[in-house]
Structures are given as structure tokens and as C-alpha cells.
Amino acid sequence: MKLIFEKSVPGRCCALLPACDVPVRPLESRFARKDPPRLPELSEVDLSRHYTALAGRVHGVNDGFYPLGSCTMKYNPALHEELAALPGFAGVHPLQPQHTVQGCLEVLARAEALLCEVTGMEQMTFQPAAGAHGELTGLLLIKAYHRDRGDAARTKIIVPDSAHGTNPASASMAGFEVVNIPSAPDGCVDLEALRAAVGPDTAGLMLTNPNTLGLFDRNILQITRIVHEAGGLNYYDGANLNAVMGVARPGDMGFDVVHLNLHKTFSTPHGGGGPGSGAVGAGALLAPFLPAPRAAAAGGGYAFETPPKSIGTVKAFYGNFLVVVRALAYILTLGGDGLSEASENAVLNANYLKALLAPYAPPACAGVCMHEFVVTLERLKKETGVTALDVAKAMLDCGIHPPTMYFPLIVHEALMFEPTETESKETLDWAAAQITGILRRAAEDPQSLHAAPCTTPVGRPDEVAAARAPKLRYRFDTL
Amino acid sequence: MKLIFEKSVPGRCCALLPACDVPVRPLESRFARKDPPRLPELSEVDLSRHYTALAGRVHGVNDGFYPLGSCTMKYNPALHEELAALPGFAGVHPLQPQHTVQGCLEVLARAEALLCEVTGMEQMTFQPAAGAHGELTGLLLIKAYHRDRGDAARTKIIVPDSAHGTNPASASMAGFEVVNIPSAPDGCVDLEALRAAVGPDTAGLMLTNPNTLGLFDRNILQITRIVHEAGGLNYYDGANLNAVMGVARPGDMGFDVVHLNLHKTFSTPHGGGGPGSGAVGAGALLAPFLPAPRAAAAGGGYAFETPPKSIGTVKAFYGNFLVVVRALAYILTLGGDGLSEASENAVLNANYLKALLAPYAPPACAGVCMHEFVVTLERLKKETGVTALDVAKAMLDCGIHPPTMYFPLIVHEALMFEPTETESKETLDWAAAQITGILRRAAEDPQSLHAAPCTTPVGRPDEVAAARAPKLRYRFDTL
Amino acid sequence: MGSYIPSTGAQREEMLRAVGVPSFEALYADVPQEIRFPELKMGTGRSELEVAAELRAMAAKNHVFSSIFRGAGAYDHYIPSIVKRVTAKEEFVTAYTPYQAEISQGILQSIFEYQTMICELTGMDAANASVYDGATAAAEAAAMCRDRRHSRVLVSAAAHPAVRSTVRTYCEGAGVEVAEVPVRDGRTDLEALQGLLAAGDACFYLQQPNFYGVLEDAAAFGAAVHAAGAKFIMGVDPIAAAALATPAECGADIAVGEGQPLGMPLSFGGPYLGFMACTHELFRKLPGRIVGETTDSRGERCFVLTLQAREQHIRREKASSNICSNEALCAMTAAVYMAAMGPQGMAQAAQLCTSKAHYLASRLGETPGFELAYPKAEFFHEFVTRTPVEPQRLLKALEEQDILGGLPVEDGILWCVTEKNTKEQIDRLVEIAQEVARA
Amino acid sequence: MGSYIPSTGAQREEMLRAVGVPSFEALYADVPQEIRFPELKMGTGRSELEVAAELRAMAAKNHVFSSIFRGAGAYDHYIPSIVKRVTAKEEFVTAYTPYQAEISQGILQSIFEYQTMICELTGMDAANASVYDGATAAAEAAAMCRDRRHSRVLVSAAAHPAVRSTVRTYCEGAGVEVAEVPVRDGRTDLEALQGLLAAGDACFYLQQPNFYGVLEDAAAFGAAVHAAGAKFIMGVDPIAAAALATPAECGADIAVGEGQPLGMPLSFGGPYLGFMACTHELFRKLPGRIVGETTDSRGERCFVLTLQAREQHIRREKASSNICSNEALCAMTAAVYMAAMGPQGMAQAAQLCTSKAHYLASRLGETPGFELAYPKAEFFHEFVTRTPVEPQRLLKALEEQDILGGLPVEDGILWCVTEKNTKEQIDRLVEIAQEVARA
Structure with missing residues (x-):
């Protein structure tokens, strides 16, 4: 989609500030800048639609499940x-x-x-x-x-x-x-x-x-x-x-x-x-x-x-x-009671999701976990060539924000899930079904996972190119 | 997508109201209802996601062009x-x-x-x-x-x-x-x-x-x-x-x-x-x-x-x-000056869009129009079988809210456009290109227009069935 | 100058050229010269900063009371934060009526859900997508009951004054007679109704709880009305409805009401919400928009505006109502409110209202002169007390303490208590009342 | 009890069974018994109604002044309504850092646009996605300039006190020496700086306009600093920056500043926004998140977090900064603000600020004793006047009229005027000041 600068039209503006009701006093000219900043020129309707479109390209907690390990993406009350x-x-x-x-x-x-x-x-x-x-x-x-x-x-x-x-x-x-x-x-x-x-x-x-x-x-x-x-x-x-x-x-x-x-x-x-x-x-x-x-x-x-x-x-x-x-x-x-209840249920949710995933995604550690857990897909990778990254990207197509990938460093092909206490059993059941579906598909059709995501606004970005020749700002002269 | 009742879980709730700080006084029982209403039982996160999903299935003025004739869908300032x-x-x-x-x-x-x-x-x-x-x-x-x-x-x-x-x-x-x-x-x-x-x-x-x-x-x-x-x-x-x-x-x-x-x-x-x-x-x-x-x-x-x-x-x-x-x-x-400017530009926008569409969508009347105009697709229908409805539905796939269809009744295959003054020249140019594209496609591939829309959350609804056997509320017993 | 026109001067010139006219003036050639371009006597446009400051200054000229004990048709209930957040979503706010179902499922489904909730609340079979408010809902309901053989409309005099006057205005327009059924001891007089009922009567409208807060023996009225061959319309408070016998249980043919208590702020009287529900026999006579379930071309469940054959754009002068734009966003507000509250929350709200209202009544009753006007009547969250002093004196004293007291009515003061009124607020009110009574 | 846990008691039991543990207690077997389940000495949970009322009561204990003439690091500028509306969108509010580019393009693009706007405002080549605030931005900038041969950090004493103390705290932690360049007549003493500069100096930080509102001859400082082989850091006010010679024009290597004036409310000091921009030579030393443009697997333009090799999760103890979470939503706020204002609006805001500040200065100057403390200095929207009476007496009198006066400083009162202050407000302030001076 277009950048806001590409939607700019010279002379367009919003009428935000009043005329000056006191004598206009310009700054001493020796302090003035040479050229005005090339900020975009838009009307309010342009702004509204630009940011509405951007909002449509973001997955927030209000959009769905967000089990990003170590980040505790619980629901944010209105x-x-x-x-x-x-x-x-x-x-x-x-x-x-x-x-x-x-x-x-x-x-x-x-x-x-x-x-x-x-x-x-x-x-x-x-x-x-x-x-x-x-x-x-x-x-x-x-x-x-x-x-x-x-x-x-x-x-x-x-x-x-x-x-x-x-x-x-x-x-x-x-x-x-x-x-x-x-x-x-x-x-x-x-x-x-x-x-x-x-x-x-x-x-x-x-x-x-x-x-x-x-x-x-x-x-x-x-x-x-x-x-x-x-x-x-x-x-x-x-x-x-x-x-x-x-x-x-x-x-x-x-x-x-x-x-x-x-x-x-x-x-x-x-x-x-x-x-x-x-x-x-x-x-x-x-x-x-x-x-x-x-x-x-x-x-x-x-x-x-x-x-x-x-x-x-x-x-x-x-x-x-x-x-x-x-x-x-x-x-x-x-309150005090609610805080401990929150923690208990965060731990319960993590253990429950871990149990649901365990047949396909072996936990990195045995036993009960706390509020998050790590699985290792090392064996999956060896057997199918499908990586933790591929699995994470396939989750995007299910409307699930992927877990934290490749952390902690001491676990190979790690995915770290933190469901938080504000997810319901139904959500966990649904998500587990989606994820195990992906993991089963890894054996049958690994290519489809390498190609994921397919339904997102953009596909996998070329991060190497981004870092090698950094483009950190819009270039007006490339218009 | 699921109805809110289908997301309900018995016993789930939001903690909104306090305990009673005065003696509880039940209503005299002869006035009480027999059964509680079967309202949905949800947590706040369920509600947030349900309505976020519904909002994603609505096209508002903030989403894009909305030239619905006779409805003056101008931008609503924040x-x-x-x-x-x-x-x-x-x-x-x-x-x-x-x-x-x-x-x-x-x-x-x-x-x-x-x-x-x-x-x-x-x-x-x-x-x-x-x-x-x-x-x-x-x-x-x-x-x-x-x-x-x-x-x-x-x-x-x-x-x-x-x-x-x-x-x-x-x-x-x-x-x-x-x-x-x-x-x-x-x-x-x-x-x-x-x-x-x-x-x-x-x-x-x-x-x-x-x-x-x-x-x-x-x-x-x-x-x-x-x-x-x-x-x-x-x-x-x-x-x-x-x-x-x-x-x-x-x-x-x-x-x-x-x-x-x-x-x-x-x-x-x-x-x-x-x-x-x-x-x-x-x-x-x-x-x-x-x-x-x-x-x-x-x-x-x-x-x-x-x-x-x-x-x-x-x-x-x-x-x-x-x-x-x-x-x-x-x-x-x-102000007074701005009101007349708004009207003048509403009229200008309508005439401009009419001029852009005229080669493919003949206006129902000659000459200058006011803030809206009607085109007739009678000839298009005769030549290609594509109706005003088909064209309107194809516009949905372009992200344009269709114009008013089949009104006024005195014009056949009418589409009534009202762009309003809050649309820019770029938007009108873009929309005209989309619409004339559809109209050109009517000759080449009429079937694709009969099948429109394809990219919307749902396809064309069966309105006849809706009216013939009205289902006006969710039936709990069909669960 | 303020403006929301994006096209720049240069673009406008370009567009005029494309249209083939020399100027804006030329676009208006059909407007008779003598009335063209009047000078509007109002200021020129202003910046957002100025307009915001000016409107904020107006808002600051109003007093927002920190505790409110006044209802009488507009109720200060707690509005869950999620209700405001959801209904502020721009997609819902800025869309038109959902004519194009394919890109309006969000609104259509929310209204279908609303219709279902209203049916559950009232026990009725079908509901519409809202009308303007409780008063117009009553008037529209009365119109639904009229046919060639049934015309006169009976209304309880214990109904809200605005409901009574609106029904009268609508009926007078249509040339229909309206008769009021008198009140006795704060309740609608059942015997008087029975005396009034005649063969050509279309309907009788009863409000529950009534304007004085009193609970009516609704089922008895229903039986009497049906015995006379007329229809029974009940106007109900939606919070009370969570606790009271449903209109369906009371035999109502149509249930209507003011939906404001379901999550809408007081807002100096509007926008509010008229809800309407009826029995299966009557649903094809419901006015306004109705959303129905169907399937789309892909075989999936979807929702559409339906039964449009009833409506004005099809039937024109033969339509029974002219309503098109209704209060869709308010209906969604009510739906989000009811979903947030759930059956437990609604029951809790009702119980808090009743308990706190009775607590205030009993505390006020400790002071001589504050007797209940209708001591034998059961009430929900409103009640009338006589006062030992001039009501205005008491209300003025409360106002000085940032309390909006009850509404002065014929027999004293009509108090209202909701879940928002704390025991502390109630005790403070009673304290002031006692001081005024002593002074 | 309040809770945001959706699973019901029955579901939790079911889940415990699925996990294979008998109870919640059993989940915590690893926690040493002696410290397990402490009794938290705080109330039990409360309903939304109660918590809302309690927090509203706290908010009501603060006074919100209807006119504000105080700046000193936090500025009362007009916030366009669209800025609030856009940045309240739940998707932006509730998302995490955009690690997953495919579903985070909205945030990534908005930050890329923000970075570009900061570059335009400052004239610099590259900007990061924000740091915590203006003070930490200064501290981080100083850290960017250090290397094996350059360590000491010089800071103008005319910089904001919080900037100076934060730079000092950061530097002391890292074992780096900080020296302050003194102020003379409200301006940083260029000669003193030249005297102080030595071979091992890393950088000099100059604030423009400075804490006293005065405009510094920035380019001269830049030349002096570069002559000594150190880096030149400028801290700039972003509204002033729309009018003033850019840091780039003044020879700055790094430009930083407090972004709060760009659409963020006063908020008792936060959340605010630290912006940072630098020359091409330094961009690989920028701390924090940076968004870059690239292409996706379909060949389309897209955006990602980039240059992560600088960051802590890769470099760990070798990283030059530990920052990860920054102020992304504030950066978006600034971007929406700048886009809404556009170049015209920003220039207009700057001109209104300057004109109104000079108007206040000249009106105050009508009363003897209110002389400008630094009469030879040009100023932007803040200035210091001496006062004929004890500053606190004047400020108290203003406060009683719902006016927040300037900040008391050594040489008098530091006043601030923005586009929100009307002529009427200014005249009223002057009137009160004259009364107090006369009394």
C-alpha cells in the first residue's frame, strides 16, 4: 500500500489552527530554517483512511490469540x-x-x-x-x-x-x-x-x-x-x-x-x-x-x-x-485474590496448551511448567525439513500470532508459548487444533509450510536485504 | 462467523457491578419472571474480539469511497x-x-x-x-x-x-x-x-x-x-x-x-x-x-x-x-462561506465523476447535474445481460460502496451516484477507473460480473429465501 | 476557514475544465437568478481549535451532577467501558444502513443478535431493528393494532407523559381517537379500563413499571383487553424486564420500551432507542428495518434486511409506517450492553436497583412527612414520596450538594435509585432531607 | 471479584484433569513451601463500577487548569481530534513490538513514515523508532559518541535540568565523566566551551531553544565542537524545529528531542517520546528499534525491523544500548500529528507560538519590574521575566483565576505561550499581574 508521502497533494491541509489574534512576530531571520520539512499534505479524510488501512494490517490482542512467549500478551481491558x-x-x-x-x-x-x-x-x-x-x-x-x-x-x-x-x-x-x-x-x-x-x-x-x-x-x-x-x-x-x-x-x-x-x-x-x-x-x-x-x-x-x-x-x-x-x-x-487467580490460570493455560500440543511438539522440559513453555521442533526439522520458523509463519495464516521463535538459545528449533490467563479453554482448544494441523501437514506437504504465510497482507520479508542496504526513510527523489 | 450466542459459555461473565451495600430486597415473587433471558455469557475478551471481527465486516466512510446516491455519505470529522x-x-x-x-x-x-x-x-x-x-x-x-x-x-x-x-x-x-x-x-x-x-x-x-x-x-x-x-x-x-x-x-x-x-x-x-x-x-x-x-x-x-x-x-x-x-x-x-463551498464542491465532484463515467455509463439526463446523478445501464443489460445490480456487486470487489440501485423508479437499470464534496479528485479518478473497468469487462466476461462479489466476507445473499421463511432471531433449540 | 474538502484549488480548476464549465457559478444555471447565492448571515468558518474550544465552553455551562436520583424516563445506569469502546469503532459509526449485505455483515449480524436479545428480554417472538425511542415505539405499536374494524387507542394515564403525548400526536394525525384510562392510588384503574373498553378498540397501552414506579398487575389487564377483542401493548423498562414477568407471560401482543437504560448515556434526552417486539401473529406488521437470516451464494449463513415489502420504499403511501433510518448504533449499544452484562449481570442490576430504591424509601420514611404516596404498591426502582416541605426547597438543597433529586410530581417527589447510587450517597441524601425537614 | 479470566470453574477443572494434576496447588510444587502463597495485604477484587468510580475520584483530586502558561519541558499544544481517534484504534494499542512483519505492516509502515518525518524535521539522514523521552534520548546520544579515544561528555548548563541529570546518571553508571558548560546571560557560554574542549571529549550537547527559551547560535557551537574533534548533539523542540535552522544546517551529528509537543497530552509527565536522528556516518550506532524497507516473497514493498545486529538480543553484553520496548504508540502519535498539521500547520503553530509569546512579553513589559531577564536574546515561545513581586505571590493569584503561570526559576519566572493561549487569556494574565504588582 502507498506511503503517506505518496498520498500527499501540494496545498492540501486540515484547518486546525486559528488565525493569529496578536501582532505577527516573525523569528529573526538568521535563526530560520531554509526549507520547510517535506511533511505530507493531506485532508482529514485521507488521514482517516490511511490509518484505518494500516490498522487493518495489524494483529492486536483484540484480533485474536497472541501466545508470544515472554511477552505476556494478556487482554487489555477497555x-x-x-x-x-x-x-x-x-x-x-x-x-x-x-x-x-x-x-x-x-x-x-x-x-x-x-x-x-x-x-x-x-x-x-x-x-x-x-x-x-x-x-x-x-x-x-x-x-x-x-x-x-x-x-x-x-x-x-x-x-x-x-x-x-x-x-x-x-x-x-x-x-x-x-x-x-x-x-x-x-x-x-x-x-x-x-x-x-x-x-x-x-x-x-x-x-x-x-x-x-x-x-x-x-x-x-x-x-x-x-x-x-x-x-x-x-x-x-x-x-x-x-x-x-x-x-x-x-x-x-x-x-x-x-x-x-x-x-x-x-x-x-x-x-x-x-x-x-x-x-x-x-x-x-x-x-x-x-x-x-x-x-x-x-x-x-x-x-x-x-x-x-x-x-x-x-x-x-x-x-x-x-x-x-x-x-x-x-x-x-x-485485588489480592484476583492476582493469584490470574497467575494460577496463566499457569494452568500454559500446561493445558502444552498437553494438547505435546503429541506433535515435544516440550523442551518434562513436568509441569509455569506460565509459559518451550517446545523443540528439532526432530520435525530433521525429518521433514520444516523449521520452527515455517511453523510460526503457517500460524499466521490461521489468525494466530506466532509464539516467540528460537528463544531461549539453549533449545534448538524452539517455539515458546505463553497463552496467558485471559484466553479461554475454547481458544486454546481451537489454537491447538490449528497448530497440530500445521505440524501434521509438515510431513505430508512440507512445501506448503515453506511457502507460508499466504493470506497475510505481505509475504515473508527479505530481512537480509533490509539490513545489507538499509532504507530507513522515504526518498522523495525516487518519485 | 459465529453468532454471539454460539460463543456463550454458561457461567462466564464480566465483573461489572458491585455487591449490594444495602439490605437485599427481592421483588415480590408474584411479579417475577419465570426464566432468565438467554442472553449470551461472555468475558470481556470474547466481547472485544467478537465485535472487532464484526467491525472488520463493515465498510464505513473511513474505509473508503461511499457514493451512495441520496444518502450524502460525506466524511464524519473526528x-x-x-x-x-x-x-x-x-x-x-x-x-x-x-x-x-x-x-x-x-x-x-x-x-x-x-x-x-x-x-x-x-x-x-x-x-x-x-x-x-x-x-x-x-x-x-x-x-x-x-x-x-x-x-x-x-x-x-x-x-x-x-x-x-x-x-x-x-x-x-x-x-x-x-x-x-x-x-x-x-x-x-x-x-x-x-x-x-x-x-x-x-x-x-x-x-x-x-x-x-x-x-x-x-x-x-x-x-x-x-x-x-x-x-x-x-x-x-x-x-x-x-x-x-x-x-x-x-x-x-x-x-x-x-x-x-x-x-x-x-x-x-x-x-x-x-x-x-x-x-x-x-x-x-x-x-x-x-x-x-x-x-x-x-x-x-x-x-x-x-x-x-x-x-x-x-x-x-x-x-x-x-x-x-x-x-x-x-x-x-x-461558516457561511464554507457551507456554500461544500455545496459547490459536492456539485463539482458529481459532475466530474459523471463526465468520467459518461463514455461507458450514459447519464439519465443531459446537462449539468447537481450533487448527484443517475446513469442508466439499460443498453448494457440489453447487449451483455449484465445488470445494474451486477455492476454494483462488482464494485464491492474494488472496495467501493455501490451507488443507490434502481432508484429513481422512472429510470431503468439506474445507478445513482453521490460522491459528496469530501472526496478528492484522486479518489474520483481512481473510482472512475475501477468502474469503467467493470463496465468494459461486462462485454468481455459478463459471467464474472454475475458472479461478483468474490472478495467480500459473504457472497450475494438469498433475499427471497429470507423473506419467504423469515428467521428473525437466533433459535437456541437448533443447537 | 474550516473545510473538509480535500481537492485543492488547482485540482478544482482542472475538474471544472474536465466538466466543461467555466466556473462554479455556471454549475448553478438552473437556479433562478433572483434567489441565487443569498448572503448567509453567520460567521465565516473557523479552525478546529476554535470550534473545539467553543463547544467545550458550552458543555461547561451544563452541570453534571455527581449523584443522580432522578429517572422519569431517562436512567443513570452504569455503562460498561467495553460498550463505549465497541460502539465507538469507526466502521460502525460511519456506515450507512446495511443495504449492501456483502459488506455490511458486521452491522446486520449485530442487529440480528440485538433482535434475539430483545425477544429473550420480552419473551416475544420477533423484534425489529429499533425505532426512534420508547414514545414513538408506543405510537408505532398502536398503529400496528389498527385495522378497518379496530381504531380507538386506549392508554394508561400512568404511562410516561411523553409517551401519552406522542401517541396522541401520532393518532391525531391519523385521525384516530385516543382515550386515557385513569389512575387510582398510583396504579392504572382496571375497572375503569373494563368500563371503557368497547368493540371498536384497537389496543390498550400499559407501562410496567408505570411512571410512578409502581408495578401493575399486568396479566389482569391483558386478560381484560383480550376479552374485549383488542390488542395488549406493554411498555417495559429493559432493566426491570430482566426481573419481572415478561410481557409474553402477561399476555402482551406487543412489547415496546425505551432502550436508553441499556448502555446509553443520559445525553439530555437523546439519542435513545425504541425497542419493539411482538407475537408471531403480528410480525409482518412490525414497522421499520428487520434483519433476517439467510444463506449466501456460497451456501454460508448470512444476514440481510428483510421483509422489505412492508416498507415505504416499496409500498409508498400504502406502507403502515414511514420509518427508515432508525437508531441502529443505539441498538448495537444495547446488544453490547446486554452481552456484557449477561443474564447474571442483568439480574444483579435489577436486584441492586430494587434493593437500593427500597433502602432509600425506608430511610426517607424515618422522617415524618416523607411517606410513600402509594404505600400498598410494590415498586421497582422508582417511587413517589410526599414531602414535609415544598419539594422545590428540598431539591434546591440537594442541588447545592451536587445531588440531582427526584422529579417533582403531583403527589410529591418521584425518586429513582440505580446500581450507581451507593449507600453513602443515599445516606447523604437522607441526611440533607432531614436537615431541610427540620429547618 | 474482578477478573478477566474467561474459563469457568467447570472448564478449569476439566483442564486440570487434562493436564493431569489434582489442583492448582500441585502446579506450584517447585515453589519452596515456606514462601508459597503469601497472604497479600490488599483488598479483594472489585467490580468495574467501583474501580471506575475510585480512579475518577483520584482524577478529580487534580486540578486541570483552563489556561496554561507553563512549559519547561512539557508543552500544552493543541491536539487535533484525528490524532486521538487514530491512535486509540485497538489494533495499534494492543499489539506487541512488530516482530512478525507479515501481520504488523500497519505498525511498521507507520514507524517508517515517522522516521522519515523526523528526518525531515531535523534535516538528518536517519532516525530510530523512538526512545523513552527527550532526556534519555540525550543520554543515548552521548553514548553513541563514545569510543576508545573519546569519552568525556559536555553538556550545556542551559539544557533542561532533567536532561542534564539523566545524562549524568547514565554516564556515571558507565563510568564516564560529564562536564557542564556554563550559561551567561541566558545563553550557553561559547568561550567557556572552547576553553573546556579537550582531545578526549566525545561530544557536546546543546539545547535549542534552551531551557530559558533563548535561541542559541547553534552553528557556532557546532563549528567549535567539530574543531575539537568531538561530536555535536542538538536537543531540539519539534514545534520550533519547523521554523528554526535544522540541526543538520547547524552541523549537528545527532539531533534528539522530546516529542511530547507532537500530539501527546501533558499527562503529568508521560508517556512522552524521545526522538533521535543522526548523520549517515552514525546510523549504525543508533540505539533501539529501526524500521527499514525491503521486499517480500511476492516482490512487493514491505517493512521490517532491521539492523538488529546492533541490538541486545543479538549482541547481549556487547550491545551499546539495552533498549527494546520504546514508545511506539507515541511515535505513531507524532506521525499522525505531523501528517495532520502538514508543513503549513507546523509553520503556523510555530508562528503562533512566537507571536503570542512576544505579545505576552511585551504586554508584561508594560508593568515596571517585569523586565525580560535576557533582553538581548531572541526567543521562541518561552522567556524569563524578572518580577516586581515574589514569584510565588503572583503565581498564587493566577492559580486562583484558574491560570497556571510560568515556572519560578533563578532569574524570575519562565513563561511559555502556545497557539492554545488566546489574546484574551494573555490579556487577562497581564491584568492580574498588574493588579498583583500594584497591591
């Missing part, structure tokens, strides 16, 4: 969007006098208290805008803590090789050296490897639990103890919290700092890649170092305060506030 | 929806004290004044909810006027045979006898036939001008004079007002009463068949008879008043108020 759009939230300037923003401060303070209760942390910041941003923040807290103690030797962060790629990248950004340790075949921490890795240079460990294979590490208390005993701190990557809300708290597991993806676990929408919110909760040791400012109860109301040893700011203002509004609405709706 | 949703409008009870609804009264009073200026009328009511409702109301005004004058003999309404079907139906509902008069081949009034029809029993004439062939009746002043001289009144069917805003006013043409379709001419959306607004404007003779209440300036503010000889109410409260909000926003946006 109420949240309504509340986030309230003028009382959306129309507030971040630098208003504090007595005029008591409602905003209450949102931040209450969301903090509730999320601390869920995670077992002491205090929380909402400044980080995404999970990776939260990781950086959490690591900076750890760094500030050791520095504050005068311990300059702790320069290393231990990361299992099954971790999300953000973990080592964040550690590196925070100026740490990364120590990769191999994990056991089930993705759990190899205790011996961990013991061998810790030492006086250990700043901390980054871990997600359940791990990226969807297993809860049964040695979790030993793991965190080993790190603590070595003088390090434990960082909880909250990517997989959806399995354990109300079931087990990272704080109780021995973690000192936690980041949450409100846009995953707490049902705020992902917007095609943000805005998210990577709230970071800190235990007693790290709370004094949290970013500034932080909303807190004060004199019958709320006020901003700066934690005593704050690392500073990691973003302007207070984070993606409207995302916090949505998350607060979600938590108040579910 | 601003209107935003304004109509303001709590200050949507949250107001119709029976609040008048000093608490001054903004609503202002909307009604200002919209009335502006629309009276556009139509040349004295006063206006917004109570009628649709064009046909406005027709009934206008005719009741005429009836009340003659009765008030003590003239009981005027029992007949003259309606040209080219009129919209609502005209005779409304006259009949209002207790009038309908006198159909033949129109000239161009749809204009046959002056001789009119002169022959008028008499002491003439209550009035109903006319749309431009007429249903898209022509402005050049004899309009004579026509209204003939009726007036016979003691009758002239009713203006505003269906085609979009051609003449700021160009000619029905009041100046000699009409005594006018209904407007705000959902056509004034850019309020049609909602798949309503809510509309069939505002009725009355000249000096009929204004005293308008429905009650009517908002009017009073003591520096606004108040409701009852016209002295009001016919009563034709609906509860004050009409489809939020539709009036939208129409007011539209009129304020365009």
Missing part, C-alpha cells in the same frame, strides 16, 4: 483506556504545584504500595519507561549501594546463559563486567557454576524466575543465599512475574531489587512497542538509592520526596504516568 | 465524536433544572438559528429523529395549520412520482390522501399536471429540489406559486440540500416547511442506520404549530417554551441531542 484518557490525568502538567496534583501523587503512591506488597519490596520507582530501562536502573542501584559501602571491587554481574539479552546488555550499560554462567539443561541455575563464579568481585546476580524455559527454579532460596553470602545482591527480572503473583514474592525468594513490566504482567497495552513501564522495586538495602522524585504520604496528603542517596533521574519527570494509572486500575480490579 | 462524548453533554439528564442545562439549550438555540439562516425558515424543532420522522412532523404542521384556519377540506398532499418513498408514506401516516402526479422525463415537475392536481382539497405539495435525478427544478418559483395560489403549502424534502447550501434557500424558493437530515447534509455519522436527526424548519405560517418544547433566548440565558399552537410532541424530550451537537460543530467549522 476500562483502562477510558481512565487514562480522563482530563484529570491527561490534562495535568508535570510541574504543577503539588497541591493541585494530589490525585496523581495518590496514583503513584498507591500503585507503589500495592506493587511492593506483590513483590515483597520496600519502595518502588515508576521512572523507568520499560523493562530494560528498569534493569539499568536496578543495576545502578546495586552499583550505588556497593560504592556507598566503599566496596569498589564489586564490578561483576553474574548472568545465566539462558537470560534475556537485555540482562547482559543492561549490566554492560551500567558499567559492570558480565559473567555468563552456563545453566542446567532445564534452564535452572547450575549451583556449582554459581558457587564457582561468586567472589569478592561479585556485585550481583540477575535472574528471572520462572526461567526462560518456563520452570520455577526449585533451588531459588539456595541461589540467592549463595550470592548474598558472597556479598552480592540479587536482581529479579520481572519478565515472568505473571506466573507467581500471590504465589511467591521475589522479596521472599531473596531478591533485593525487582523490575516489573507493567505492560506485561499488569495488563497495560503494549502499543506496538511501547509506551511501557519498567517499575523498579527495591528492598530495604537499596531503597535509599532510588531515583528522584518519589511520591509519598505527607501531612494527610502526598508529596514528592528525594530518597536520601538517590542515584538521580533516569528519565524526565515521573515515568510513563498514564501507564501506571492503567496498572493501578488493574490491581484494584483483581 | 472532532464531532470527541465533542459529543463530553461529559458536559453526555452526562446531562433531560429533566434537570433549566439553569443547570444552559449549555444544552444554547446548543439547540444556536443550531436552530444557523439552520434557519441556511434554509430561510423562521423556527426549527430538533425533536424528529430522522428524515422520515421530520416529514411526518412537517405534514402534521400543515394539517394543524389548515385545521386552525377552519379549512377541513384540505385533505390531499401532492407527491410527484419521482419522490422518495417516504414522502407518500409520511403523508399517509399523517392522515392525508396522496395525489401522485407524473413528473417530466427529467424528474422535474410537470407544471400542467400540477395545475391540474391542485384545488380546494390541496393541503400541500412535497418536493425535493434538486430532484431525485439530481436536477434543480428551474421552474421552482412557479411550482411553489401554483400551490400557494391554490391555498396549499409547500413542503421541502431536505434530502438533497447538500447541493444548495448557501446557493439557494428553500424559504426563498417558496417553501413553508423543510426537513433536514443532519446525518446527511451536516456531516453527522449515520451509525449503520441511525441515530439521525430530522430537524424541521417552519416558515412564519407554520412556526406557531411546532412541537414542544423549543429552546429560546430568555432573560440573558435560554429557556424552553411551548409554541402557541403546538401539535404536541413527536418523541420524548428534545430529539437526538448529541447529533445536534455534532451538526453545530460542523456549521461553526464551515
